[in-house]
Amino acid sequence: MHEMRYEAPKTLAAAVSLLAGASGQARVLAGGTDLLIQMRGGRVDPELLVDIKGIPEMTSIVAENGVFRFGAAVPCMELVEHEAFAKAWPGVTDGANLIGSIQVRGRATAGGNLCNASPAADTVPALIAAGATVSVVGPKGRREVPVEDIATGPGKTSLARGEIVASFLLPRRPPRSGDAYLRFIPRTEMDIAVVGAGINLTLDESGVCSQARVCIGAVAERALLVREAAAALIGTKVDAEALQRMAAAVSAACRPIDDKRGTKEYRIKVAGVMARRAAQIALDRARRKN
Amino acid sequence: MAKVHVTATLNGNAVEFLCETRQTLLQILRDELHLTGTKEGCGTGDCGACSVTVDGRLMCSCLILGAEMQGKSIQTIEGMADGEKLHPLQRKFLEHAALQCGVCTPGVLVAAKSLLERNPDPTEEEVRYWLAGNLCRCTGYNKIIEAVLDAASEMRRA
Numbered sequence: 437m438h439e440m441r442y443e444a445p446k447t448l449a450a451a452v453s454l455l456a457g458a459s460g461q462a463r464v465l466a467g468g469t470d471l472l473i474q475m476r477g478g479r480v481d482p483e484l485l486v487d488i489k490g491i492p493e494m495t496s497i498v499a500e501n502g503v504f505r506f507g508a509a510v511p512c513m514e515l516v517e518h519e520a521f522a523k524a525w526p527g528v529t530d531g532a533n534l535i536g537s538i539q540v541r542g543r544a545t546a547g548g549n550l551c552n553a554s555p556a557a558d559t560v561p562a563l564i565a566a567g568a569t570v571s572v573v574g575p576k577g578r579r580e581v582p583v584e585d586i587a588t589g590p591g592k593t594s595l596a597r598g599e600i601v602a603s604f605l606l607p608r609r610p611p612r613s614g615d616a617y618l619r620f621i622p623r624t625e626m627d628i629a630v631v632g633a634g635i636n637l638t639l640d641e642s643g644v645c646s647q648a649r650v651c652i653g654a655v656a657e658r659a660l661l662v663r664e665a666a667a668a669l670i671g672t673k674v675d676a677e678a679l680q681r682m683a684a685a686v687s688a689a690c691r692p693i694d695d696k697r698g699t700k701e702y703r704i705k706v707a708g709v710m711a712r713r714a715a716q717i718a719l720d721r722a723r724r725k726n
Numbered sequence: 727m728a729k730v731h732v733t734a735t736l737n738g739n740a741v742e743f744l745c746e747t748r749q750t751l752l753q754i755l756r757d758e759l760h761l762t763g764t765k766e767g768c769g770t771g772d773c774g775a776c777s778v779t780v781d782g783r784l785m786c787s788c789l790i791l792g793a794e795m796q797g798k799s800i801q802t803i804e805g806m807a808d809g810e811k812l813h814p815l816q817r818k819f820l821e822h823a824a825l826q827c828g829v830c831t832p833g834v835l836v837a838a839k840s841l842l843e844r845n846p847d848p849t850e851e852e853v854r855y856w857l858a859g860n861l862c863r864c865t866g867y868n869k870i871i872e873a874v875l876d877a878a879s880e881m882r883r884a
């Protein structure tokens with residue numbers, strides 16, 4: 437084990453130059469609930485840790501004209517306790533509220549959940565369904581990227597060396613919109629999703645679905661945005677038949693693995709069921725908001 | 727190896743320590759500051775035996791680096807009793823026999839205190855949900871829940 441440097445810069449620019457200038461492996465430290473365990477297990481052995489929790493853009497939640505921007509280093513508990521946020525985005529809040537225990541949520545961040553790139557990450561399908569984008573800052577400047585373009589496979593992201601996910605942006609919502617995230621786990625608490633489903637939809641004045649996004653987790657190498665599933669809802673009243681077609685499209689998109697938590701066949705079937713139930717919740721929430 | 731110099735507040739008092747960058751807050755508390763009330767059960771965030779609060783937020787000290795504590799306010803089980811006078815939660819744990827081996831107890835107490843600070847009148851379900859990150863291999867949880875609810879009702883009357 438070699439020496440490891442710990443730095444806690446106060447600006448994004450300083451954090452980026454530390455990361456870009458490191459000679460060996462450098463890692464961003466957010467809540468550390470994935471990283472510290474990986475270091476302890478010897479799976480990662482960084483030469484430099486850049487703690488980003490002292491950077492204001494990364495630790496604040498800002499609402500402006502219905503748009504929310506929250507820092508990638510905001511702990512899940514803070515997001516969940518933010519009343520206006522929880523009201524606007526109950527599905528994203530559901531996802532953040534499912535991570536670990538109260539203790540884990542006191543530290544775990546959505547940025548870490550995304551960049552750790554586990555296919556079963558609970559905030560990710562909800563954020564993708566919400567149409568969230570991230571602001572990525574690196575040695576070449578800043579770029580805005582849809583959340584679905586960050587994780588590329590287990591433990592892998594599209595971020596270049598020195599790039600940091602600074603914040604998440606959630607767009608302004610039309611009236612009559614609702615979102616939901618549900619996961620299926622073998623236990624009732626503290627487990628990893630076998631399937632996760634995030635749904636976000638908007639109804640027009642007559643109750644017909646005008647926009648929808650459907651994203652499922654833990655059934656492929658990364659969370660999948662399933663456009664065919666959304667298309668099955670759009671233009672319908674989200675009745676039983678539309679939900680059935682949506683569930684079938686979700687199941688068709690799955691390419692899961694077999695593991696101790698569930699077989700392929702099981703995951704494919706459960707994915708459709710979870711998506712249907714999440715859509716029902718999103719629909720009820722949208723109807724209540726008019 | 728270069729060490730990080732940290733100044734923080736621990737149970738209301740100023741504290742200074744030198745730590746290696748890989749040392750967890752749990753290691754600092756137990757091995758450097760000799761406050762061994764905070765326990766290590768798993769070291770991976772699963773059991774809650776290492777629960778502390780940092781700036782008022784409940785966390786697992788096994789998943790925090792000592793170096794991150796610069797300027798932070800840490801509360802551990804050692805700060806719970808007022809001198810010889812036990813906190814109502816501690817007293818109720820004794821009265822209800824809510825502990826057996828006691829390894830989980832400091833973490834459960836710290837977590838329960840953090841709950842009652844936010845919600846002085848929790849339902850049984852809320853207590854169970856809040857304490858889901860604190861594993862106990864001995865009591866079967868019922869006595870823990872009863873003790874927390876009883877302490878909460880006493881504290882509301884006080």
Ligand SMILES: Cc1cc2nc3c(=O)[nH]c(=O)nc-3n(C[C@H](O)[C@H](O)[C@H](O)COP(=O)(O)OP(=O)(O)OC[C@H]3O[C@@H](n4cnc5c(N)ncnc54)[C@H](O)[C@@H]3O)c2cc1C
Binds near residue numbers: 470473545600
């Ligand atoms: C007991 C326990 C239970 C858990 N339960 C769940 C669960 O139910 N669901 C779930 O999804 N997860 C769960 N997790 C995993 C973990 O808590 C989450 O993935 C969490 O969101 C990670 O966030 P973090 O801030 O702790 O990340 P860290 O550990 O700090 O970072 C994770 C990775 O992302 C990188 N990174 C972090 N932030 C950024 C950034 N802004 N820009 C670029 N790179 C970054 C880090 O370098 C590291 O490689 C659990 C963990 C524990 C210990």
Ligand code: FES
Binds near residue numbers: 766772775
């Ligand atoms: S020792 Fe920290 S959670 Fe178990």
Ligand code: FES
Binds near residue numbers: 825828861
């Ligand atoms: S009393 Fe032994 S683990 Fe809880």
